[in-house]
Amino acid sequence: MLIIGGGIIGSAIALHCARRGLAVRVLDRGEPGGGTTPRSFGLVDVLSPAGPIYTPVRGQAVRETGEWLAAASAAAQAQWRVCGSLNPGLGPEAVLEFARYGVRAHWWSAERVRAEEPALRLRGPGAIHLPDDACVRPAAYLRVVRDAAQRQGAIWEEAAVPAIRETPTGWVVAGRTARRVVVAAGVWSPRLVRGLPVDPVRGTILETAPLPPLLRRYTPDWRQMADGRVWIGTSHEHVGLDATPDPAVAERLWAAGVAGLRALAGARIERTWAGLRPMPADGLPICGPWPGAEGLFVCVTHSGITLAQWLARRLVTVLAGQEAAELQPFSPGRFRRGRPPLRSPPAAPY
Numbered sequence: 001m002l003i004i005g006g007g008i009i010g011s012a013i014a015l016h017c018a019r020r021g022l023a024v025r026v027l028d029r030g031e032p033g034g035g036t037t038p039r040s041f042g043l044v045d046v047l048s049p050a051g052p053i054y055t056p057v058r059g060q061a062v063r064e065t066g067e068w069l070a071a072a073s074a075a076a077q078a079q080w081r082v083c084g085s086l087n088p089g090l091g092p093e094a095v096l097e098f099a100r101y102g103v104r105a106h107w108w109s110a111e112r113v114r115a116e117e118p119a120l121r122l123r124g125p126g127a128i129h130l131p132d133d134a135c136v137r138p139a140a141y142l143r144v145v146r147d148a149a150q151r152q153g154a155i156w157e158e159a160a161v162p163a164i165r166e167t168p169t170g171w172v173v174a175g176r177t178a179r180r181v182v183v184a185a186g187v188w189s190p191r192l193v194r195g196l197p198v199d200p201v202r203g204t205i206l207e208t209a210p211l212p213p214l215l216r217r218y219t220p221d222w223r224q225m226a227d228g229r230v231w232i233g234t235s236h237e238h239v240g241l242d243a244t245p246d247p248a249v250a251e252r253l254w255a256a257g258v259a260g261l262r263a264l265a266g267a268r269i270e271r272t273w274a275g276l277r278p279m280p281a282d283g284l285p286i287c288g289p290w291p292g293a294e295g296l297f298v299c300v301t302h303s304g305i306t307l308a309q310w311l312a313r314r315l316v317t318v319l320a321g322q323e324a325a326e327l328q329p330f331s332p333g334r335f336r337r338g339r340p341p342l343r344s345p346p347a348a349p350y
């Protein structure tokens with residue numbers, strides 16, 4: 001089996017293939033992690049309530065990520081932390097909706113938020129607290145998944161794949177032939193699978209110098225890392241495949257950060273970067289067999305840090321020749337009737 005792309009999605013698929021005893025080779029064109037994954041915000045979370053299928057999936061995905069990291073004794077290495085999140089964009093009615101989908105949530109008034117997170121200056125009447133939301137350092141998480149996959153026998157090779165070609169004996173990929181190919185090339189996947197409805201959406205993040213402890217929980221825009229640095233995120237820019245940060249966007253994020261977090265005013269920004277979210281046209285992951293192409297599979301999502309383990313486990317069941325009913329809502333075949341217009345994911349993105 002060949003996997004094209006060694007980001008978090010390709011690495012997690014390689015890991016679960018290798019654990020199941022499937023021979024697997026990952027082709028990546030450069031530095032492992034040269035794609036979107038290490039540029040991510042690193043939240044492993046449920047987001048807003050988004051219906052009876054996607055919300056429980058995200059809840060399970062958060063749990064399964066933590067369970068895998070614990071079993072692999074890699075939680076500390078990945079900087080995994082179940083710290084909970086505060087979501088000022090949601091109203092108290094979201095508590096009931098989350099409860100309907102089996103996700104723990106509380107409404108915290110503005111006073112409660114101030115008491116729990118004195119550094120935060122939230123506008124509005126309060127925020128939804130999701131106690132089970134977690135986070136990782138994305139580059140470190142990618143490293144532990146890739147290392148675990150390699151220990152289980154997955155092989156990494158540096159190769160840029162210009163195209164994939166179907167022949168009577170299988171798929172030809174950068175001079176190799178395979179019966180099954182998984183395209184997990186993030187925003188670059190549509191170059192290999194024509195018609196795959198995925199668009200790049202750039203996100204910019206700023207990193208401060210280390211600061212004293214400010215935030216115990218994160219919000220969708222701000223998180224404090226174990227080393228004290230604060231990450232300030234993140235924008236949604238439709239600029240094609242250009243991952244160069246825009247200074248004007250960085251300035252806007254900084255202004256919002258200073259308005260929302262008291263202690264940032266005097267802080268120094270040490271690093272600014274941007275990454276390209278692979279955004280499926282309807283906001284949901286695209287994972288499974290590509291219609292009309294025997295042996296070709298795709299796996300692309302804008303929420304790869306959260307969903308990699310969940311999607312990889314189910315996709316591997318399909319790759320092993322069995323059914324995975326849970327993947328049905330995310331089937332690439334749902335676009336057979338044409339590509340819907342790009343819209344935001346059903347839950348607000350990072």
Ligand SMILES: Cc1cc2nc3c(=O)[nH]c(=O)nc-3n(C[C@H](O)[C@H](O)[C@H](O)COP(=O)(O)OP(=O)(O)OC[C@H]3O[C@@H](n4cnc5c(N)ncnc54)[C@H](O)[C@@H]3O)c2cc1C
Nearest residue numbers: 005007009029035036037040041043161186203275304306
């Ligand atoms: C600013 C920002 C914040 C985000 N925050 C979060 C978050 O908090 N939580 C969350 O869950 N998600 C978040 N995301 C989304 C998440 O980072 C992505 O969904 C995830 O990283 C995608 O992983 P991937 O493996 O599909 O892609 P990538 O990490 O991009 O990996 C794809 C790999 O394919 C390789 N490749 C591409 N084309 C070829 C080719 N032709 N030949 C060979 N190799 C090729 C690339 O080199 C790359 O290594 C964020 C994204 C951004 C940009």
